[in-house]
Amino acid sequence: MxxxxxxxxxxxxxxxxxxxxxxxxxxxxxxxxxxxxxxxxxxxxxxxxxxxxxxxxxxxxxxxQIQALGPDVLSVFSGAARSGNIRQGIGSSSTLTWDDAKAIAQQAPSAQIVSAYLVRNAQIVYAGQNSSTPIYGTDLNYPEVRDIQIENGRFFNQEELDTAKEVAVIGPTAESTLFNDGDSPIGKRIRIQGEAYEVIGVTQSKGSQGGMDRDDVVFLPLSSMSARLVGNNALSGVSVNGILIKAGNQEQLNAVQFQVTNILRLRHNIYPPQTDDFRITNQADIISxxxxxxxxxxxxxxxxxxxxxxxxxxxxxxxxxxxxxxxxxxxxxxxxxxxxxxxxxxxxxxxxxxxxxxxxxxxxxxxxxxxxxxxxxxxxxxxxxxxxxxxxxxxxxxxxxxxxxxxxxxxxxxxxxxxxxxx
Structure with missing residues (x-):
């Protein structure tokens, strides 16, 4: 009123x-x-x-999430396989090898650290407990490229990589899932696809990002995973899903990408107008x-x-x-x-x-x-x-x-x- x-x-x-x-x-x-x-x-x-x-x-x-992968890191993926006229996803074809990664490390001046890896989802089992977990077969450079720190135990060494030793490093989520009795997992043996691996280390927690638990993971020597779990080698060398290349800084990414592209084209005998059988992703470009x-x-x-x-x-x-x-x-x-x-x-x-x-x-x-x-x-x-x-x-x-x-x-x-x- x-x-x-x-x-x-x-x-x-x-x-x-x-x-x-x-x-x-x-x-x-x-x-x-x-x-x-x-x-x-x-x-x-x-x-x-x-x-x-x-x-x-x-x-x-x-x-x-992208920064966690490294703003100064290039990712090289295998090419896409074709079934008839249908092109499958990136990484579906075995076109990259561990030797490619070693060649990049030796021949690309701007590449600071190079790491090759295999990745599969598999069932891990211990004493009646089991979990479907991403399994990464890596070399010794992977922890540095991905900033992975060890909380307990250690990462595998060069001798274990060279001899395809049955050792594993697990993430905190995998640890809590399998070893819920509170005992240390160090020295225990877990089974992955029927193969036994001794746990030698547990990584520090990296948390979840974008709904993905980065602690639910198992790391194996690349040589061991390739020989014992994947069994999928290229015609020459060990087939890998991808190669990570760390540059000195973001300003050098374009130079690294140019060098890596030329090295892989020469190694894979790719000449214009042929299509590359690999794909390079620049993290800085993804962010932008x-x-x-x-x-x-x-x-x-x-x-x-x-x-x-x-x-x-x-x-x-x-x-x-x-x-x-x-x-x-x-x-x-x-x-x-x-x-x-x-x-x-x-x-x-x-x-x-x-x-x-x-x-x-x-x-x-x-x-x-x-x-x-x-x-x-x-x-x-x-x-x-x-x-x-x-x-x-x-x-x-x-x-x-x-x-x-x-x-x-x-x-x-x-x-x-x-x-x-x-x-």
Whole structure:
């Protein structure tokens, strides 16, 4: 209900407080209408906050995952096999060998560290406990390229690699799955595809990223895995799934990629216009490309959420216009006892701003909560940028101000006599 401002209080501060107090009282007396009016703003602001936060969280999580692989690391994968006219996935063909990795280490000046590896998923078993775990057959350089540290025991040595020794290094998740009695796994023998391997070390925890548990892993000597588990050698040498090449820094990646490409083409007798039977991935390029894609996607979805704000603003304007019609007689009474056009204008503007501000605050809280729940469920970093909150709150104020202008102006211009005659 509209009230008459006491004339004896002329302070602008007191007047503003009274206007806000009356606006809140009027809105509170019409809770359902006020709630429905706020809904559009709440949905729009919460969408902006949640989508921006989720986009930044996914981007940060992916960047962390790629950074964990090494921003200065090149990955070389085997080519894709073909079945008829169907091209299978990268790495489905045995086109890379351990000798390729050794040649790169010797002949590529910009390559600092080179490591070859095999990878398969297999069942590991110990004393009735079992788990399906990624098995990596690696050389001695793999821990340095992937920054793998040993928590207990040790990594296998050159002699064990040369003799295809049956030894294994396991991750903390594999340890807790198989050895749940709390005993140290060092010296125990696990079985992988029926082959027995002695556990000689446990790696430090690297955590999970992007839903992938990097601690659920087993490392074997590449020679042992190739001979005992895979049994899939190339025509010459030991077949590998990939080769990791660490450069001195990111600036040298292009030079390393150029050198590796030429070395492999010469070794594989590939000449133009023949297609390479390998693929080289640059981690820095992946980060840049992914950042651009996520950025564009976030902008697009935030723009869609902005449309919700516009719809919310239209909703506020409609409700306020209806409110002016419903309260025509009250406006006439107020004008008849001395209320100015400015006072009427200010009260209706205040009501629109209060609706959008409170709705914006609820929207910000809801957006942050949605982003937190999404980050918890899908396991990516929880990120809420300060600018998105400020922009969201600023948008809610702007929507309220713009949506309230026309209704407030209409209310302030009502003729008091006509207003008093209305039913």
């Amino acid at each position: 509209l009230k008459v401002l006491p004339k004896q209080k002329s302070s602008s501060t007191v007047s503003l407080l009274e206007i806000l107090s009356m606006a809140v009282e009027t809105l509170w007396s019409n809770k359902l209408r006020t709630g429905l009016t706020m809904l559009g703003v709440i949905i729009g602001i919460s969408s902006v906050i949640a989508i921006t936060s989720v986009g930044q969280g996914v981007q940060k999580g992916t960047e962390q 490309t992914f950042t651009n894609i996520v950025g564009l996607f976030t902008v697009m979805v935030v723009a869609i959420a902005g449309i919700s704000l516009v719809v919310g603003g239209i909703g506020i304007a409609n409700i306020m216009l209806v409110s002016v019609v419903e309260r025509t007689r009250e406006i006439g009474v107020r004008k008849a006892v001395g209320a100015t056009n400015s006072a009427i204008l200010n009260q209706f503007l205040a009501e629109a701003i209060v609706i959008s501000t409170v709705g914006g605050g609820i929207g910000i809280g809801s957006g942050i909560l949605i982003a937190f729940v999404a980050a918890t469920i899908f396991k990516f970093p929880f990120v809420v940028s300060f600018w998105s909150v400020i922009v969201g709150f600023g948008l809610s104020l702007t929507v309220g101000l713009l949506a309230g202008v026309i209704p407030a102006r209409n209310a302030s211009k009502l003729d008091p006599i006509t207003a008093l005659r209305s039913d």
